[in-house]
Amino acid sequence: MNQYDVAVIGSGSANIVLDAALEQGLKCAMIERGRFGGTCLTRGCIPTKVMVTAADYIREIEGLPKIGVEVAPARMNWETVSRRVWQKIYESNDILTYYQAKKNVDIYQGTGYFTGEKVLQVALNDGTLSEEFTADKIFIAVGSRTNIPFIDGLEEAGYLMSESLFGDKYPQTPYKSLIILGGGPIGTEFAHVFAAAGAKVTLVQRNTRLLIKEDEEISAQILKDLHGIGIDVLLNHIPTAVRVENGEKILTISHKITGETCEVRAEEILLASGIHPNTDRLRLDNTSIVTDNRGWIRTNEFLETNVEGVWAFGDVNGEAPFRHKANYEAEIVAHNLFGGHPLQDWRWARYDLVPVVTFTYPQVAHVGLTEQQAVQSGYEILTAKHHYSSTAKGFALGFEPGDDHDGFVKIVVDKKTNTILGIHSIGPQASILLQPFINLMNAGETTLTPINEPIASKAVKQLRASRMTRYLDPHSVKSIGETMTPHPSLSEVIMWVRYYLEGKQ
Numbered sequence: 001m002n003q004y005d006v007a008v009i010g011s012g013s014a015n016i017v018l019d020a021a022l023e024q025g026l027k028c029a030m031i032e033r034g035r036f037g038g039t040c041l042t043r044g045c046i047p048t049k050v051m052v053t054a055a056d057y058i059r060e061i062e063g064l065p066k067i068g069v070e071v072a073p074a075r076m077n078w079e080t081v082s083r084r085v086w087q088k089i090y091e092s093n094d095i096l097t098y099y100q101a102k103k104n105v106d107i108y109q110g111t112g113y114f115t116g117e118k119v120l121q122v123a124l125n126d127g128t129l130s131e132e133f134t135a136d137k138i139f140i141a142v143g144s145r146t147n148i149p150f151i152d153g154l155e156e157a158g159y160l161m162s163e164s165l166f167g168d169k170y171p172q173t174p175y176k177s178l179i180i181l182g183g184g185p186i187g188t189e190f191a192h193v194f195a196a197a198g199a200k201v202t203l204v205q206r207n208t209r210l211l212i213k214e215d216e217e218i219s220a221q222i223l224k225d226l227h228g229i230g231i232d233v234l235l236n237h238i239p240t241a242v243r244v245e246n247g248e249k250i251l252t253i254s255h256k257i258t259g260e261t262c263e264v265r266a267e268e269i270l271l272a273s274g275i276h277p278n279t280d281r282l283r284l285d286n287t288s289i290v291t292d293n294r295g296w297i298r299t300n301e302f303l304e305t306n307v308e309g310v311w312a313f314g315d316v317n318g319e320a321p322f323r324h325k326a327n328y329e330a331e332i333v334a335h336n337l338f339g340g341h342p343l344q345d346w347r348w349a350r351y352d353l354v355p356v357v358t359f360t361y362p363q364v365a366h367v368g369l370t371e372q373q374a375v376q377s378g379y380e381i382l383t384a385k386h387h388y389s390s391t392a393k394g395f396a397l398g399f400e401p402g403d404d405h406d407g408f409v410k411i412v413v414d415k416k417t418n419t420i421l422g423i424h425s426i427g428p429q430a431s432i433l434l435q436p437f438i439n440l441m442n443a444g445e446t447t448l449t450p451i452n453e454p455i456a457s458k459a460v461k462q463l464r465a466s467r468m469t470r471y472l473d474p475h476s477v478k479s480i481g482e483t484m485t486p487h488p489s490l491s492e493v494i495m496w497v498r499y500y501l502e503g504k505q
């Protein structure tokens with residue numbers, strides 16, 4: 001049986017670990033069933049933000065007359081936007097070429113799965129099976145994919161999801177009308193894109209509010225803002241059936257409380273109803289790797305699974321499905337296992353300060369606890385809110401006091417200590433406004449907090465017993481590198497500056 005030092009399954013954030021292993025001259029296997037680069041590059045963050053940025057400008061231009069700039073109506077040139085979207089997606093070919101040129105890595109293009117505790121095999125995309133192989137260290141970073149809810153008639157009627165939208169169902173022209181199921185980040189971002197492209201968008205959300213991971217005041221504001229750009233949002237509704245009539249998809253929805261039903265219709269239906277882990281294809285039942293009851297792999301603060309020599313990171317561990325969080329974890333793994341650092345310099349993951357940015361219109365961003373979470377956690381809190389209109393630049397941008405669509409920043413503070421517990425913002429460039437708080441809240445001393453305590457290799461037991469602490473110096477450029485920067489926000493320009501600086505040392 002072929003024996004590698006390292007095997008990675010997935011080619012998204014896993015590439016960070018693979019690169020570090022290759023740097024050490026280790027013999028590696030890379031397994032990828034789809035496009036190289038993973039979800040973010042080929043069907044997630046990056047192509048969506050190319051679209052979102054065009055949509056943002058359309059809305060900004062529409063608002064210009066109120067500050068004294070007269071312009072002709074803006075229109076999305078779908079052909080140009082699409083060319084730029086696919087230019088990024090095709091960068092996946094460069095990633096494959098990059099690894100093909102490396103000596104020490106065997107590339108398996110197909111679906112990898114376990115045939116034993118640490119034994120892998122690949123159902124290759126050409127229809128053949130690879131030999132079984134094993135590796136000292138196996139890294140699972142297989143990500144997640146769209147949840148398909150059961151709705152009577154949905155399969156027959158057909159539907160769209162991010163995977164097929166950035167695949168064989170990419171629309172040659174934007175839809176005239178679109179129903180979106182789900183009011184999370186994916187649903188609200190695509191609603192903004194297609195509304196700005198001219199579609200009549202109806203967003204059906206099962207929950208009582210949009211963006212349920214946000215503070216309640218933010219959810220209420222984004223609801224007003226999406227209505228303001230012409231998006232119909234139906235909260236508290238469950239889709240029950242679909243049928244096709246005269247080329248239109250007609251969706252029956254039922255109110256969760258009253259049970260009242262009504263119909264909405266559109267040219268296409270886009271599913272944005274959450275995600276599930278790609279562990280169903282891994283045949284984990286041939287191993288003792290433990291998952292929760294939804295299939296997310298359990299990992300500890302060092303990204304170990306319960307099987308010695310197998311790590312999991314990125315979406316697949318269910319901690320927080322964001323690209324910057326996946327990179328943060330991959331960098332921790334690369335640092336600890338391939339960075340040549342002694343145990344006492346190992347890094348660990350914390351998830352209480354994962355920044356969240358939704359690039360809808362306007363942007364929504366937060367880090368830390370919402371007001372509701374802080375109260376539930378037993379803090380006595382103070383909150384304060386400041387509107388864009390009450391600052392010079394906000395007024396200059398066109399916000400007036402009392403404006404229904406005024407943006408704001410809300411801060412949640414521990415009354416006893418004045419410690420910032422959470423920052424929440426909605427408005428132009430909210431993602432950038434957030435960044436100083438992310439760095440500030442991460443700075444200082446942190447003590448290791450075990451996650452999934454029963455998962456513990458010998459090294460981890462030793463580190464936990466030593467009550468390990470780590471100091472992030474607010475003056476050090478290294479602290480930027482160990483703190484998350486929301487992807488893909490403009491703050492990444494400064495984040496990469498630190499990277500090149502470190503590279504020069």
Ligand SMILES: Cc1cc2nc3c(=O)[nH]c(=O)nc-3n(C[C@H](O)[C@H](O)[C@H](O)COP(=O)(O)OP(=O)(O)OC[C@H]3O[C@@H](n4cnc5c(N)ncnc54)[C@H](O)[C@@H]3O)c2cc1C
Binds near residue numbers: 012
């Ligand atoms: C529409 C959309 C927009 C998003 N926008 C943002 C955003 O703006 N900001 C943000 O931070 N996050 C965003 N995300 C989330 C982000 O894309 C993910 O959190 C991130 O890509 C996860 O990285 P990963 O390395 O865990 O997995 P992935 O990047 O998904 O990589 C996993 C890879 O493993 C492959 N694979 C799966 N199973 C197997 C197998 N058995 N064998 C071989 N290969 C396998 C897959 O093909 C995939 O390429 C978005 C997601 C979507 C869908």
Ligand SMILES: NC(=O)c1ccc[n+]([C@@H]2O[C@H](COP(=O)([O-])OP(=O)(O)OC[C@H]3O[C@@H](n4cnc5c(N)ncnc54)[C@H](O)[C@@H]3O)[C@@H](O)[C@H]2O)c1
Binds near residue numbers: 181205237
């Ligand atoms: N800007 C970003 O960082 C960004 C952008 C897109 C996606 N993502 C990541 O991808 C993940 C998936 O995004 P998502 O928006 O699909 O998931 P989500 O779980 O965040 O939101 C899905 C929403 O759909 C609703 N829903 C579920 N089933 C439904 C149904 N049948 N009909 C109507 N509504 C239904 C849920 O109530 C929920 O509010 C997110 O958790 C996010 O972390 C991040």
